[in-house]
Amino acid sequence: MNAHLQPTGSAYFLTKETDSPERHTLSVLVDNEPGILARIAGLFTARGYNIESLTVSETEHEKNLSRITVVVVATPKVLVQIKLQLERLVPVHRVHDLTAEGAALERELALVKVAGTGEHRVETLRLADAFRAQVVDASTESFVFEITGKPSKIEQFIALMVPLGLVEVVRTGLAAISRGPQGM
Known part of the structure; x- marks a missing residue:
């Protein structure tokens, strides 16, 4: 040894x-x-x-x-x-x-509020669609998106929203489970 x-x-x-x-x-x-x-x-x-x-x-x-x-x-x-x-x-x-x-499944949920008007709103919606983020609230001045996925995906989405008018982010924290037929 x-x-x-x-x-x-x-x-x-x-x-x-x-x-x-x-x-x-x-x-x-x-x-x-x-x-x-x-x-x-x-x-x-x-x-x-x-x-x-x-x-x-x-x-x-x-x-x-x-x-x-x-x-x-x-x-x-x-x-x-x-x-x-x-x-x-x-x-x-x-x-x-x-x-x-090894290879656990990890997911997180985030609510992301983005303010903006005009071209910023169009770009915000386009990016949200690309990330499969759902609009859960909308006004003439802002959106709230719900996005789930790996933390790296959520961080990437947030980073893209910063120049478009990111206002606030709330994250759930990680939920994880191992792959395969056995449980905990």
Whole structure:
């Protein structure tokens, strides 16, 4: 066994030495009970870990279970610590690193408000159509678009709307699920 992967009394030996942070999507199955989100957020806060995206919803009403999707950017060592600490929380049933498990489906929803008149309105509608964004509200001075897709698609759409009169953006955060027949 490699010397850098030898047990040292901590979980840090589980990963190779590297300092480059990586973006990972974690899926956490928890009991749907008061305070669980605060406990998980507190775990991140207490250790100085940043959460890039966080979504929570009840997924199995009969079993009283919720799924929390957390996107973090961390070094491999810190990521191992995050997963181990999440797994130790009592209402947590499972923690899956969807990024490490491979080819997960990731989607996000955004509402994008764009103001403009004349040629800007025409160009805004043309681009929205190209991105398959739906008009959910329109006035003579602005549009609100609903767009879903990968975060990179949404960011590209937002970037194109800036010179056309971008006013405001609201994003849901990432929803992700692994491919294949097995569940969490």
